[in-house]
Amino acid sequence: MTSLDKIERAAIAPPASAAVPGRHLAIEFAETLKLAVPIALTQLGQIAMMTTDIALIGRLGSEAMAAAALAHTVFFVSFTFGMGLVSAVAPLAAQAFGARNPHLIRRSLRVGMWAAFLMSLPMMALSFYGEPILLRLGQAPTAARLAQEYLLGLTWSVLPALWFMAIRGFMSAVNRPEPILWITLAAIPANALLVYLLLYGAFGLPQLGLFGAGLATSIVNFGTFLAGLWFAARRRPFRKFQILGHFWRVDWKLMRQLVVIGAPISLSFLLEYGLFGAAGLLMGIISTTALAAHQIALQVAAILFMVPFGIGMAATVRVGHAIGRGDAGAVRRAGYVATWLGIVLAAILTLAVVISRFGIAEIFLGENTDATAELSATLLLVGSTFFIADAIQTIAAGSLRGMNDTRVPLLFAILSYWLIGFACAYWLGFWTSLGAVGVWSGLSVGTAVYAVLLVLRFRLLASKPRRWRA
Known part of the structure; x- marks a missing residue:
């Protein structure tokens, strides 16, 4: 050596405090x-x-x-x-x-x-x-x-x-x-x-x-x-x-490993962002008011998303550290602690959005309390479940990336976002009287399914260390 x-x-040795019972x-x-x-x-x-x-x-x-x-x-x-x-x-x-x-x-x-x-x-x-x-x-x-x-x-x-x-x-x-x-x-x-x-x-x-x-x-x-x-x-x-x-x-060998891990992440991102783009098209078919309200609610969601996104990236690192050490207990702790931290913070931020939803609409639209402002506030209320589910899926996906597990989450994204989420958004938006609210309800359903599947996947892999590098 x-x-x-x-x-x-x-320089990269773990802190001594990590061993304190x-x-x-x-x-x-x-x-x-x-x-x-x-x-x-x-x-x-x-x-x-x-x-x-x-x-x-x-x-x-x-x-x-x-x-x-x-x-x-x-x-x-x-x-x-x-x-x-x-x-x-x-x-x-x-x-x-x-x-x-x-x-x-x-x-x-x-x-x-x-x-x-x-x-x-x-x-x-x-x-x-x-x-x-x-x-x-x-x-x-x-x-x-x-x-x-x-x-x-x-x-x-x-x-x-x-x-x-x-x-x-x-x-x-x-x-x-x-x-x-x-x-x-x-x-x-x-x-x-x-x-x-x-x-x-x-x-x-x-x-x-x-x-x-x-x-x-x-x-x-x-x-x-x-x-x-x-x-x-x-x-x-x-x-x-x-x-x-x-x-x-x-380094072609490691490059191949990077592509194997990273390509499914790219496709998952595209599926997620594509769903919201498609939802915007659905809103445009419903009405211009629905599309404007959707853009406001989506911008708020994007801002809120940054907090769980940061926790998700931290989860990737913390789980990756534990994987490198071969510490099964630390893998589970890293994933669960990050998930619960995200849930708590997302719940607090979501509550703040729900309470101030009419004021948020005014920030984008001024003091005119027209139909767009009313619908924006309604979508922010409906989106309360979506905000929390989105936080959970982001952090769970980050934990799985720390295990190099990205291909199965890609399949989950196809199922959750498109086969379930988009189908529900289309059906609730056009085959019921819910309209724009139905589209956002569909987004919430698809995201919730994705979050549940990712959490279950993490629990499965965290309990079976031999599958970490599969």
């Missing part, structure tokens, strides 16, 4: 919360950047706003594939951390960055053909043209954004997600300023319109990636892992 191995292995649950709760808080805040920061972009673009008019929405749809469909693959960095690195294998941690990040590079090429090509794609989908020519302008600037953010996600997975796996939060917080005002300057033209810079807004986002993504790489390569404790060592060596 080299001296570097000794230093690195000592009677304190396992308290320690697990504290460690999960320590990971989840900065991850959730990072996600909220990214939503803040997107919201800023939309607000600035909205000043150009409704056509620009519609074009930005279409561009984000095209961009995100392709980005989801890379996002799922890169998400596999966290469980691979976390298991290596638990097993005290610093070289495998470095290899996990390296294959994640190589996968991001290889995936970014076809993803960028899709964005370059955004206008003909949107025209074939029946969108208005003007909106499609403006969306293409935005995509031409935005598409360059694909690779740095995926690389930043890979670094985030690595940092979370070694119990230090805070630098990613600091970088994101610094990026929020930088992004707002640069989007404003290039969108409208100021201080001698050209007015580039929607292309400028997309280009500004790409520049900021490059900046966040470079900052993350600097932290990972030069700052303690990350520099001990020497993440740039042998970087140009492609």
